Amino acid sequence: MNTSSQPYMRTLAGMRPTNILHIGNYFGSLEGMLELQAMPNVDCYFMVADLHAITTPYNKGELEEYSRDMVALYIAAGLDPKKSTLFIQSHIPAHTELAFLLSSMVSIARLMHLPTYKEKIKQHPDANSLALLSYPALMAADIILYKTTHVPVGLDQEPHLEITRELIRKLDTELGVKLPEPVRFSTKSSYIPSLTLDGKMSKSVPNSYIAISDSFDQIHKKIRAVPTATESGGEMSPGVKLLFDLLSLVSTEEARRYKKDFEEGSLQYSQLKDALADSLYVFLEPIQKKYGALKQDPVYVSTIIDQGTQKASAEAETQLTLIKKAMGF
Ligand code: AMP
Numbered sequence: 001m002n003t004s005s006q007p008y009m010r011t012l013a014g015m016r017p018t019n020i021l022h023i024g025n026y027f028g029s030l031e032g033m034l035e036l037q038a039m040p041n042v043d044c045y046f047m048v049a050d051l052h053a054i055t056t057p058y059n060k061g062e063l064e065e066y067s068r069d070m071v072a073l074y075i076a077a078g079l080d081p082k083k084s085t086l087f088i089q090s091h092i093p094a095h096t097e098l099a100f101l102l103s104s105m106v107s108i109a110r111l112m113h114l115p116t117y118k119e120k121i122k123q124h125p126d127a128n129s130l131a132l133l134s135y136p137a138l139m140a141a142d143i144i145l146y147k148t149t150h151v152p153v154g155l156d157q158e159p160h161l162e163i164t165r166e167l168i169r170k171l172d173t174e175l176g177v178k179l180p181e182p183v184r185f186s187t188k189s190s191y192i193p194s195l196t197l198d199g200k201m202s203k204s205v206p207n208s209y210i211a212i213s214d215s216f217d218q219i220h221k222k223i224r225a226v227p228t229a230t231e232s233g234g235e236m237s238p239g240v241k242l243l244f245d246l247l248s249l250v251s252t253e254e255a256r257r258y259k260k261d262f263e264e265g266s267l268q269y270s271q272l273k274d275a276l277a278d279s280l281y282v283f284l285e286p287i288q289k290k291y292g293a294l295k296q297d298p299v300y301v302s303t304i305i306d307q308g309t310q311k312a313s314a315e316a317e318t319q320l321t322l323i324k325k326a327m328g329f
Contacts, residue, residue, distance in 0.1 A: 017063065025154075092312055144168065236262070
């Protein structure tokens with residue numbers, strides 16, 4: 001309960017369960033979840049977006065395992081089940097039900113113009129499904145069910161948030177249902193480019209990402225492959241900029257030091273790359289260790305999921321009932 005003078009804040013976010021979570025997901029979203037969790041007066045709901053996972057090709061044999069692993073990874077990264085409600089989206093049927101109801105309030109044309117939809121059908125031309133098209137209605141349902149005010153997601157999700165706000169305005173003007181209009185909660189870096197410099201870092205593009213689970217050697221190999229100009233000095237190339245941006249996320253001090261070398265024309269890119277790879281590994285290693293330990297304790301992870309589901313379910317059902325009633329059911 002909000003007992004101070006600070007405004008009420010409620011947050012919800014989720015990642016799709018794949019066995020790969022990369023540093024783009026971490027710095028674009030998970031870091032925001034951690035920041036929100038650390039603030040007073042923020043009610044935190046963090047889910048594994050397994051329903052969203054089926055909007056592109058997936059492996060049914062891995063879905064459940066990856067969903068549980070994602071909860072373990074959330075905890076390993078610092079989400080605290082005592083402070084945040086952690087759950088798996090599909091365990092709460094209200095998400096699918098409200099998504100269907102909301103899909104009656106948004107046009108197909110509006111959804112077809114969204115950049116992520118266009119990008120996804122380019123990546124998976126044989127999987128242009130209705131579920132993929134209506135992904136934003138599901139995301140709106142997720143947000144609305146918890147009366148969310150702040151959504152810690154990457155920049156790529158902003159157009160989906162706009163759809164959510166449009167739906168919330170319609171719920172108000174057409175049905176008299178009052179909800180807060182959610183805003184994106186930005187992290188320091190809402191957009192991490194691909195290591196190949198072609199678009200964003202993405203789990204569906206091999207060689208574009210550093211996975212949270214990558215070993216010291218893998219990180220070094222991938223960072224070494226980032227294209228940079230051969231000579232030091234002059235204008236900063238996109239590859240060098242990426243190296244600096246990443247370094248400043250994990251070691252501000254080193255980033256400052258190497259930036260000085262760059263400005264003085266004495267920077268060796270191989271040194272910058274080694275420093276970045278080392279720092280990334282130092283940053284990721286504790287998460288990897290904690291994740292490894294949690295994987296050995298599936299009972300604990302299941303208990304957290306059950307408790308989270310119970311709490312989230314009560315909240316979601318109340319909100320769903322209210323909207324259904326307003327819609328005439
Ligand atoms: P996904 O499960 O891939 O849809 O992404 C989960 C979260 O990570 C979403 O909030 C995305 O906006 C965020 N995200 C994914 N890729 C990036 C990226 N390259 N840079 C910043 N945020 C990202």
